[in-house]
Amino acid sequence: MERYNRAMFKINQNVDKAVLKPVATGYKDAVPIPVRKGVTNFFGNLGDVWSMANDFAQGHVVEGLNGFMRVGVNTVFGVFGVLDISSEMGLYKQPNDFGLTLARYGIDSGPYFVMPLLGPSTIRDAAGTGVGIYYAPFNYTTNNAAVRNAATVLQLVNTRANLLSTTALLEQIALDPYVFTRDAYLQQRRSQVKAVRSEGILSPGPLDSGGDDADAGNLGQDSNAMDSGAQAEPTSSSAASPAAPLSETLSSRAVPSNSPTANPAASAARP
C-alpha cells in the first residue's frame, strides 16, 4: 500500500506543481480579496448543508441545529451564502463529513490511502468523500453540466488559492513530506473521530472530562491506518472536538458553576 501511496502522492504533487498551483497563484493575484472571500463563503455555505446532514445523521442535534441556522441565515441574509453573516453573529462553522458519520457507527478507518487528485485519506474516508461528492448540494441547484463543471473548477482553484501559504510552510518544515502529511492527516482525523464518537446524542461536546492530557495512547481503534511501522508508539494526542468548539465555549459560559469538573472554568475572550 505504501508503494502505491507514495507513487500517487508524487503524481498529485506533480499535477499540483504543473497545473493547480500556477492557476491558483494567478487566480489569487488577479481576483481581489472580497471576491475570493465571497467565493469561499458561497461554497462554504453549500458545504455547511452537507455538514449539517452529517451532524443529524450522527445524532448530534445541537451541532445540526447550529448548521441549520448558519445555512438559513447565510442563505437568506448573506445573499445565497456569499456573505458569512453567521460567523459574525457567533454561529461558527463546524465541518463534518460522511467519513465521520461512518466512523460514528463503528467503521474503522482502514489503511491510509492517497486519493488521486484529492490527496490524503483512508479507505473509509475516501468512501465518505465519494458519497459527499455524489450528494454535493450544488448538483441539485442546476441541471446544466457545464455550469456544474465550471463551479467545480472554481471551487478547486479557490480552495487551492486559500492553501497557498499553508503548503509553502509545509514544504519548508517537512523532512519527508509524504510521512509528515500522512501523520498529520491521520492525527487530525483521529482527533475528529474521537470527538464524534465520544459525544452522546444531543450532547454539546465531548464527554471526556479531563481535557486531553489524561488519556494518552488514544490511537485505539484507528491505529491500523498507519502504513509503515515508523510510528510504533501511540501518540498522546487528541483534542477537544473541532466539530463543537462553539457549544463547548457556550456551555462553559452559560453554566460555569455546573461544570462537571471542580476546576474553575476560565473562559475569556479578548477584544
Place this chain on the structure above:
Amino acid sequence: MFRTFKTALLLPALALGLMAASPAVRADTPAPVQVIQKLTDSVMDAVNNDPALKSGDPQKVMQLVETKVLPFVDFQHMTASAVGRYWRQATPTQQKELQQQFKLLLIHTYSGAVSQIKNQKVEYLPFRAAPNATNVVVRTRVLNNGEPIQLDYRLVQMDHDWKIADVNVMGIWLVDNYRGVFAQEIGQKGVEGLIQTLTTRNKELAQAGGAKG
C-alpha cells in the same frame, strides 16, 4: 443533559449576537492558562506594533522568538518527545545537537506563521486538570475570519514554571507529528543521519529566508 438544554436554549440568544460581550479575565485563572495568555498577548502586541515583524522579517522574528517565546518553551522535552524511543540511544552531545537543530527548525516554522497574525481574537476554553497535574493542556480557539481555529498548548511543570512542550493546530500536535519522520530518518541513517538532515534543512531555510529579507 442539563448543560445540553441550556446550550440549546442559548442558540436563539446567540443568533441575536449577544455573544459579543466578552467576560474579563478571572482572578483565579490557573497558572498554565496565565502563561499562555501572557505569551499570546505579548506576541500579538509585538506583531501588531511592528510592521517589519508583521511582514515576516527573519531577523525581527528571530528576535521576537528569542525574547518573547523561548522563555516559555521547554525544548529539551519537545526534542526528546519528537525523537521518541531513540532519545536514550543518543549520546549527550547528539542530544544537544538534536535539540539545537530542532529548535532552529521550529523557529523557521514559527516565522512562517507570524506573518499570518492579524487582529485575531483568542478564546480560552474551560481549563480542566487535576489539581496537582504536571502535564496539562490549555485549549484556545483563534477566531480567524470567523472560522475558529483550534490552537492548544501542552504544558509541563518544571520546578515552579510551566513550559510549553507541544502545540496543537487544528487537531495536529506539531511535535508528535515529527515523531514518524524522525523515526524513519533514524531507522535509515541513524541518529547522526537525522542530525545531518536537520542541519542541511536549516541551512537551506536560513538561505531562503536571507534571500527574502
